[in-house]
Amino acid sequence: MKVLIPSALRAYTESAHAEASGATLADVLDALDRQYPGIRFRMIDEQGRIRRHIRIFFDGEQVRDLAQPLRADGELIIVQALSGG
Amino acid sequence: MSSENTRLRPPGPTRHVTLLVATRKGAWFYHGDPARGSWRTDGPHFLGHVISHVVLDPRDGRTLLAAAKTGHLGPTIFRSTDFGANWTEAARPPAFARAESGAGRSVDHTFWLAPGPALEPDVWYAGTSPQGLFRSDDGGISWTPFSCINDDPDYLKWMGTVQDGTPDGPKLHSIIVDPRDPSHLYFAMSGGGVHESLDGGRSFAPLIDGLDVVEGFDGSQPSFHDPHCVRLCPTNPDRLYQQNHCGIYRLDRPATRWQKIGDTMPSEVGEIGFPMVVHPRDADTAWVFPMDGTSVWPRTSPDGRPAVYVTRDAGASWQRLDAGLPTAQAWWTVKRQAMTADSQDTIGLYFGTTSGELWASPDEGAHWTCIAQHLPDIYAVEVAERPAP
Secondary structure, three states, X not given: OEEEOOHHHHHHHOOOEEEXXXXXXXXXXXXXXXXXXXHHHHHEOOOOXXXXXXXXXXXXXXXXXXXXXXXXXXXXXEEEOOOOO | OOOHHHHOOOOOOOEEEEEEEEEOOEEEEEEEOOOOOOEXXXXXXXXXXXXXEEEEOOXXXXXXXXXXXXXXXXXXXXXXXXXXXXXEEOOEOOOOOOOOOOOOOOOOEEEEEEEOOOOOOOOEEEEEEOOEEEEEOOOOOEOEEOOOOOOOHHHHHHHOOHHHOEOOEOEEEEEEEOOOOOOOEEEEEEOOEEEEEOOXXXXXXXXXXXXXXXXXXXXXXXXXXXXXXXXXXXXXEEEEEEEEOOEEEEEEOOOOOOEEOHHHOOOOOOOOEEEEEEOOOOOOOEEEEEOOOOOOOOOXXXXXXXXXXXXXXXXXXXXXXXXXXXOOOOOOOOOOEOEEEOOOXXXXXXXXXXXXXXEEEOOOOOOOEEEEOOOOOEEEXXXXXXXXX
């Protein structure tokens, strides 16, 4: 599926757009991490929680659970949320 | 007790000084000329990243580690093997063990980086917020939880919650390896006290006897101790100095009871501060940067008049060093990692303020010059000394 990458993570992808496949959000993030080592840990902590200032949307709906199934033809958008000055 | 001879460095090749300045919005390096009179600015590195610490590996003179996070992203470690020309990210940054319950702790940021001893050339230690101790055995590429303390019930109790630490999170800091014995380790926690291991980190025990705590609390409980910065004297590894929330202390091993040495500071200045700097060759000499710890704890230079204080007799007396510093209306805060010394023949001292000024003294604090202004909040200042090119 298409993944829109926020500016804070483009040091990894060198692009705003990436492609990754997987049946769940966790699978897609693992696939992204195989392509761009280290990118997952910047978004997801060691306990499997989405970090405080990261938001992830799939086809316009926020995804809060890494186990959520995702369709292969959808679009994942990763957003850097407000974090102060 | 000091003699000039003990302060002289053995003859050797000239070594140039670079200051590694970590700030809330990136890192800057300042390369000194041989006289340390002018400084070439090199940066920003990692603009916009929260950089807690940048440290040179003194064992190879070229590897740098930088502890980083951003406002949005999780923490990581960047590593350079060519003194900052190129950086790569650690393959496995410090992270706590995963708890099956899902309620385990996560590293917010790596706060403190400490190269291991010369006897262990690829070893580094890291302290995190919240308090965690980590080790790398491959020069900082991959990190694993170290020792039992990250998950030990007593240590977890002493670490407390995020409300029991500094405003940007409780921290593990002041990781010290005895240069004579890599299995002899110290670290400190804000909050949570000072701790020592004699068995290579398999176990640690509190080392808090003699330290005051805030009035009304039980000093036997590590939870109530807030060591701001602990340093070991390189030429006398049995001597430790500590700037603590409740004053300045010295410990001469094998004794286990800290001796208060801050009560000889002028009463109008007090003995509260964050950094503690030791002389690289004279164990009787140390420097502090006092800040206002009265009433609501402004943590700014007392009376708006910044000064470094030095002891040259192991804490029996202190002298004010403020030549060149502002004489009024300078309300500075200097964090615990933001003051340091080089090891040149005449020691250079350096500190950075949270208002983004970097100050240097080429003569052990006798005279001060501002070498940078308008930086972001300075979190750490470290010295890198390398052979002259």
